[in-house]
Amino acid sequence: xxxxxxxxxxxxxxxxxxxxGMIALDPVFPHWPTLLDAVRAGGxxxxxxxxxxxxxxxxxxxxxxxxxxxxxxxxxxxxxxDRNAEYKDGTAQPDNMSLFPRFASxxxxxxxxxxxxxxxxxxxYEGEVAIVIGKGGRRIPQAQAYDHIAALTxxxxxxxxxxxxxxxxxxxxxxxxxxxxxxxxxxxPFTDAAQLDEARIxxxxxxxxxxxxxxxxxxxxxxxxxxxxxxxxALQPGDIxxxxxxxxxxxxxxxxxxxxxxxxxxxxxxxxxTLRNTVEDExx
Numbered sequence: 001x002x003x004x005x006x007x008x009x010x011x012x013x014x015x016x017x018x019x020x021g022m023i024a025l026d027p028v029f030p031h032w033p034t035l036l037d038a039v040r041a042g043g044x045x046x047x048x049x050x051x052x053x054x055x056x057x058x059x060x061x062x063x064x065x066x067x068x069x070x071x072x073x074x075x076x077x078x079x080x081x082d083r084n085a086e087y088k089d090g091t092a093q094p095d096n097m098s099l100f101p102r103f104a105s106x107x108x109x110x111x112x113x114x115x116x117x118x119x120x121x122x123x124x125y126e127g128e129v130a131i132v133i134g135k136g137g138r139r140i141p142q143a144q145a146y147d148h149i150a151a152l153t154x155x156x157x158x159x160x161x162x163x164x165x166x167x168x169x170x171x172x173x174x175x176x177x178x179x180x181x182x183x184x185x186x187x188x189p190f191t192d193a194a195q196l197d198e199a200r201i202x203x204x205x206x207x208x209x210x211x212x213x214x215x216x217x218x219x220x221x222x223x224x225x226x227x228x229x230x231x232x233x234a235l236q237p238g239d240i241x242x243x244x245x246x247x248x249x250x251x252x253x254x255x256x257x258x259x260x261x262x263x264x265x266x267x268x269x270x271x272x273x274t275l276r277n278t279v280e281d282e283x284x
Contacts, residue, residue, distance in 0.1 A: 001044075001048045001188075002187065002273070003038075003151075003186055004022070004063060004184065005035050005063075005065065005109070006062060006064055006109075008061050008062075013025075013058075014026050014038070015051070016048075017186050021056040022056065022059075023055065023056055023057055025038075025047050025054075028050050029043065029047070036069050039134060039187075039238050042150075042237070044134075044151065044187075044189050062109070062112070063112065065104060065107040065108055065184060067132070067240065068104055070104045071104075072239045073103065074102075074240070074242070075101070075175070075241075076097050076225055076241065076242065076244045077097070078097075078098050079220055079245070080213055080217060080244060097224075101172065102157070102181070105176070105178050106178060106180055107179070107183040108179040108277070109184050109185070110184040110276060112182065112278075113277060113278045114158050114180060116180075116259065118281070119160075120163060121260075122160055122162050122258050123158060123180065123259045124158065124159045124160075124251050124256075124259065125203060125210070125250060125259060126155075126157040127156060127157075127201055128154070128156075128242050128243055128267070129153075129155070129196070130153050130154065130183060130240050130242045131190070132187060132239070133235050133240070134151070134237055135147065136148070136235050136239075138231075138235070139230055141227060143223075146193055148235065149190040149226075152196070153183060153186065153187050153188070154184065154185070154267050154268075154272055154275040155181065156182045156203075156265055157242055158180040158182070158259075159171075159175055159249075159251075161174060161251045161258070162174070163177070182275055182277045183240075185275055186273065188272050197215070199214070199270070200215070200269065201215065201246060201268070203265065203266070203268075204265070204268070207264075210250070211249070212246065215243070218244055229241065261279050261280050263278065263279040
């Protein structure tokens with residue numbers, strides 16, 4: 001089962017995605033007005049059961065960022081073996097992971113344009129898997145980490161490259177331009193370790209394969225991410241961890257290959273789906 005946030009006209013809903021269209025579920029669960037509320041309540045099994053008993057409600061709709069009211073999104077940087085070497089700074093891979101926050105306003109939905117701002121045309125792509133926490137906890141052991149995941153989704157962690165160097169020790173500015181990235185199209189409930197341990201992520205730009213790697217090659221595996229992050233902050237249901245991108249982003253080509261209007265970026269993982277976005281310049 002796949003669950004998405006979507007809009008029809010000026011109304012936002014959530015529901016189950018089928019080949020025929022969307023089954024609206026927010027009217028069935030008024031006590032969970034958003035998909036995030038359902039995740040926080042452990043409600044994905046109830047959504048699954050309800051969807052199995054209902055017919056398609058909408059065939060004409062627009063995907064929104066899958067959890068547009070998510071309050072905490074934490075991203076893991078430089079997390080594949082070749083990524084550290086891409087920086088060409090002579091440093092060894094650090095013992096602990098790099099982390100930075102992103103905000104929901106920086107993401108758009110599936111089949112929506114990534115927005116390139118007038119202040120910089122160095123918009124880049126980063127295909128990643130994101131996990132959604134379903135059970136909170138502090139100092140979570142790696143052996144129990146997967147028990148805390150509710151669902152999986154995909155992320156294009158779009159970045160304005162020159163703005164990640166506007167200060168000495170942070171990348172927040174370059175990572176949070178409005179609608180510069182995307183998350184979705186949907187949530188896939190997490191039910192089996194193989195969904196992550198055997199996953200392969202690929203990113204294509206205009207059909208050209210740019211990123212291609214397996215999650216089992218991560219320097220800091222997802223179990224370790226949950227353990228490490230929950231050491232300094234209590235994870236809460238609805239938190240999102242964006243787990244890291246493979247080598248092959250546009251900035252690492254010589255010369256760089258940044259995104260331009262009209263480009264199509266696709267991030268794919270078998271068992272989760274494909275997140276597709278075009279690119280547009282910000283309207284005046």
